[in-house]
Amino acid sequence: MFKIGDKVACPPHGVGIVEGKEEREVGGKKVIYFRISLVGKSMSILVPEESIENSGIRPVLSEESIEEIFNYLSEIPTNISEKWTVRHRLNVDRLKTGDIKELATVVRNLSYRSKEKELSYSEKRMFEEAFGKLAEEIALSLGEPVKKVKQKIRKILKGVKKP
Structure with a gap:
């Protein structure tokens, strides 16, 4: 409680x-x-x-859980569907769960996908929404400004390269 x-x-x-x-x-x-x-x-x-x-x-996340999320974001995603409708449905379902790892999965997968091909308008919106929620939770947990956390997440996502 x-x-x-x-x-x-x-x-x-x-x-x-x-x-x-x-x-x-x-x-x-x-x-x-x-x-x-x-x-x-x-x-x-x-x-x-x-x-x-x-x-x-x-x-909200503990500091240990935040480190796990940062490590997770730095991993190369697997099994991202080429079909927009499948990707979209999976991501919508992930966001509905309220689970932080599912939120991080949406952020990681859409970021990675955007390096290969431009995201659709709805995927861009979904990415921004998920990215913002993830950054807000981490910022509140750590007591840091959201802007600083967003910069850290962007740096992690930028470092994820194709094998």
Whole structure:
């Protein structure tokens, strides 16, 4: 369970900080909500306490996990489909999971693919969205500016070369 001040990832919204708990009446029943302030956005979300475990909300990455993600991003991807529709469906499904490694897979695969062939408009948008979410989570976890983290990720992705 989360407590006030915890840094969390909130798929599909991004990352945030648990600000507190609120009690509200819904349909004549009292419901307790977690209020999560989303970082980089002037908004917050309310998540019912009773459904927080099934919501996909999780703690942000540990430093050890971040190193694993950076190493993963530096690997050459395998089995990237040549068919746009197959790639797109796989990437959409990966993003829906809320899993950080799946998010990193989308970033890594689309970056690698863009070196071979220009990405379609929707793939560019998907890359930017996934790239931004990955960088935001790492930045919040490390307490670093998002811009600095983005530069580090770009440097890692740039270093991935065809064998």
